[in-house]
Amino acid sequence: MAEFLQFAFSGLTAGAVYALAALGFTLIFNSCGVINFAQGEFVMLGGMITVFLSLAGLPLPLAACLAIVAVVLVGFGIHVFAIDRARDATTVALIVITIGASIFLRGAAQVLFDKRFHTLPSWFGDNPIVVGGAAILPQSLAVLGVAVVIVVLLWALIDRTLLGKAIVATASNQLAASLAGINTRLMVGLSFAISAAIGSAAGIVITPIMFTSYDIGTLLALKGFAAAMLGGIGHPVGAVVGGIVLGLSEAFSAGYFSSQYKDAVALVLLLAVLFACPHGLLGRPSPERV
């Protein structure tokens, strides 16, 4: 039983990280149908900027806030200088642009910061919480908590505000949305800025668990993308469910099956789910656009 619980805790820890990475994909996909492959770099920048500001002597909460502001500017900048200029291009071209942006941000971080790994102190100390013989770090719970807060805020934004409705309208039909008086270019820009905020917050909260360096973005984007697809892309709750299912499946296959094949097991599971329900666990088929 203690083993089972430990595997579950491990899965929750990794899953919470994936969920936070996955959440960033949601809003941009909802506004322009683009998978933003620079999302992992937003996560990296959040962590790295916080680390370097706090090394420069700023108190941690202030450093974290400044980092989020800086990454929001970066996100908006990517929209203004890259995405918006190519707004007549196809979705695939836009996705390729985000891949370019991710390579650019990774290279810039390597020059501006350094190539070493960094960490931040845990929010609630390093003493594990022991439940039934299994141990979980308080920081893992903090990551889960931040994921829940982001989901609630995203849900409130999309379902409860006019701004959110405008973003969704932009995604479903840009022409109709602009005829209805929505500034669609601003909506897409806003979705980049908000996704950057989500990514940087994720980067700050996961750094005490898995450290940060200029190149962590690639892997986080990959796992986050897998989690988002598993849960249903564009669906905030789906992103969290997908992340946790992915994390748990990795942990249980490492624990009970073989640590060498755990990634393979997780990927087979992903394929099986997508085979059974192609829109992900919580996704709905998008209505036909006529």
Place this chain on the structure above:
Amino acid sequence: MLNWTKLVSLAAICFIGISAPRDVWADVKIGAVLSITGPASFLGDPEKKTLDIYIDDINAKGGVNGEKLQLVAYDDGGDANAARTFATRALDEDKIAAMVGGTTTGTTLAMMPLFEEVEIPFISLAGAVQIIEPVRKWVFKTPHTDRMACEKIFADAKKRGLTTVALIWGTGAFGKSMREQCVAAASRSGITIAHEESYSPRDSDITPQLTNIRGKAGIAAVINADFGQGPAIVTRNYRQVGMQLPFYQSHGVASKQFIELAGPAANGVRLPASALLVADKLPDGDPQKPVVVAYAHTYQDKTRQPVSTFGGHAYDGLMILVEAAKRAGTFQKSKLREEIERTKNFIGTGGVVNMSPADHLGLDLTAFRMLEIKNGDWSLIE
């Protein structure tokens, strides 16, 4: 700080302005294909800085045999294909006299055949034992091998009566190679590896694997074979699940960064490492002490960064080459190669080097020191 930088760049501009037309053709070119950026940049970056510092230093003291050295450095970004292309350029166009470099095992293995073909001495800075086994006429290397690390750990474990161990390794190239060497060396060293676990290089939580090790009866110690940030996560998780068994890391984590990342969980961890890490703590009679103290202080003063063993490998490679050239009195390739092979009692940062036609590394187990982390700092055992 700023003034200093200005001064240096001004001096550099003057130097280039005055000497470029005259010296470009006269210099002896030393090639260096290094992974200065990319995933292995934490190895390649200190290597490049070390070569820059010491080649300037040698030139300021009048060069070697009256000739100035010029570093021809290329950045392969950790990519073996790029490394081979740059090595070809260095050999064909730059006409280098010798090469110090090849940061990773992958880039070194890709470049080796070129140097065998063109017959130019090549001193690699990469870890794997395959580089010098079987011996290739023109290829040498300076870093300790992972096999030596396994043997050193096993010797220490055996001395403490810990003969049944578990091995947890990262699935990256370093971890895989070290795992193979450890499995091969175990029975010779009288150690039984009773259980094995592995993890991917970027896993954020490794408690399931450690829980499985914890559940196995009879295991007396745990060995982690990996480098980078993975071992720091393993070490934290090790304490998180409450494991108390003696815990060994490899030379792959021999940098202050490991202690920073793993925090208090690192206390009690043992690992084999070169004397460079404990330069100031070595006893006064230690033959390596003057060399490692001088290198550590020079590097830290010039770069303002903590010293790492990787830059030390570049120092060793360059100095072995320079001393061989001094003994030979020339950079003529076959004489140079013979003198490198005759290197005896060379005291470097990695240990005392005694090369021979059958041994192009020249280090033995005494080159590794067994360290234990106590109160967030290295301490020497023995």
